[in-house]
Amino acid sequence: MSHSEPQSQIQPASLKVVLGAGGTGGHIYPALALGIEMRDMGIEVLWAGRESGLENQVAREHGFAFAPLASSGFYGKGLGGKARAAWLLSRGLAQAIGLLRRVTPSGVAATGGFATAALLAATEFSGTPYFLLEQNCIPGRVTSFFAPRARETFLAFPSARPLPGENSVAGNPLRREFRDGERSDDGKTVLFIGGSLGAQALNVAALDAAAALANLHFIILTGRRDYEFVRSRVRSRNVELVEFTSHPEELYRRATIAVSRAGGVVLSELVAFGIPAILVPFPHATDRHQNANAEYLASVGAATVLDQSRLSGLTSLIGSLLDDVPRRQQMEAAARTVARPDAASVIARRIAEELSQGQESSSKSEARMRNE
Numbered sequence: 001m002s003h004s005e006p007q008s009q010i011q012p013a014s015l016k017v018v019l020g021a022g023g024t025g026g027h028i029y030p031a032l033a034l035g036i037e038m039r040d041m042g043i044e045v046l047w048a049g050r051e052s053g054l055e056n057q058v059a060r061e062h063g064f065a066f067a068p069l070a071s072s073g074f075y076g077k078g079l080g081g082k083a084r085a086a087w088l089l090s091r092g093l094a095q096a097i098g099l100l101r102r103v104t105p106s107g108v109a110a111t112g113g114f115a116t117a118a119l120l121a122a123t124e125f126s127g128t129p130y131f132l133l134e135q136n137c138i139p140g141r142v143t144s145f146f147a148p149r150a151r152e153t154f155l156a157f158p159s160a161r162p163l164p165g166e167n168s169v170a171g172n173p174l175r176r177e178f179r180d181g182e183r184s185d186d187g188k189t190v191l192f193i194g195g196s197l198g199a200q201a202l203n204v205a206a207l208d209a210a211a212a213l214a215n216l217h218f219i220i221l222t223g224r225r226d227y228e229f230v231r232s233r234v235r236s237r238n239v240e241l242v243e244f245t246s247h248p249e250e251l252y253r254r255a256t257i258a259v260s261r262a263g264g265v266v267l268s269e270l271v272a273f274g275i276p277a278i279l280v281p282f283p284h285a286t287d288r289h290q291n292a293n294a295e296y297l298a299s300v301g302a303a304t305v306l307d308q309s310r311l312s313g314l315t316s317l318i319g320s321l322l323d324d325v326p327r328r329q330q331m332e333a334a335a336r337t338v339a340r341p342d343a344a345s346v347i348a349r350r351i352a353e354e355l356s357q358g359q360e361s362s363s364k365s366e367a368r369m370r371n372e
Helices: 025-040 054-061 079-103 114-126 141-149 200-212 227-231 264-272 286-299 308-323 325-338 343-371
Strands: 016-020 044-049 065-068 107-110 130-134 152-155 167-169 189-193 217-221 239-242 257-260 277-279 303-305
Touching (some): 016 114, 025 054, 025 107, 025 264, 044 054, 044 114, 054 065, 065 079, 079 114, 107 114, 114 130, 114 141, 130 141, 130 343, 200 227, 200 239, 200 257, 200 308, 227 239, 257 264, 257 308, 264 277, 264 286, 264 325, 277 286, 277 308, 286 303, 308 325
Parallel strands (some): 044 065, 107 130, 130 152, 189 217, 189 257, 217 239, 257 277
């Protein structure tokens, strides 16, 4: 498959793409970055996801038309939860089939997860070409199931497991605010990132480290769930608490190092800014995908991995990394070598090329049939 067609052959203004994304921010924010890029190219974008999910709010805040599709996660639930998930999947499938018949898109792009399963099944049923985005080193189960028949699966990082079908490492789509990657760190700022909800083990460890390392400044992105818990336990003046932010790039610009979970999107953001990282993978992540993500960044020299059971050693690890300027410089250089801050534009262009080529082939076939 060619990814180098000249710009003149791309006609994005005639393209319509259904963007399937929902569930966690790890699926939603790459979709947002890609959707904005496609829309700015002239592609008509319709977002499909759960009506009650974060994706509906994000889509509407950014001016995307939104189509609700029923869905629910399946794994890790009891019998009743699985039965409900199956019922919602069948309902979502019927909704998705109706949506595709009504909209007749040029193609579908989906970021994986159960919020996109019904849409992808309907897409296969209709024969509409589709593309997948995978945020982690271990592909998710929905992505793995549909990848063999996708036009292409765009990987954020090299896959730790063989993935059938056409795929390439393109990076996680990031918003344009992440693309300059410039920092103005003061050499003593530690950024803790636990995720949008929070990570209580990390937050507690952050407070312990801040109390022990009074000469450093600690920014703790607590997550909404843990904010009050953390605020009530702050015992040193070198702590800055942030409950939630939709502009983490403002925090990344100030960070000397980061201590973080190891979700695919946050790691893509960290390497875009060249931030040396201490990664504490969430031990209960599906298929241990956070461990695989963290191990990949460690293998290229951009991060150190610390098991959550060994958080008692975090304070000394932070101190030693802040004292070792040459090591931090090496980690920053390693991070920037694997960063792909332009992933959104690269992926949008590839999708436009593929769909434009498909439209051109269809038009030629229809012309031949008329002339026969």
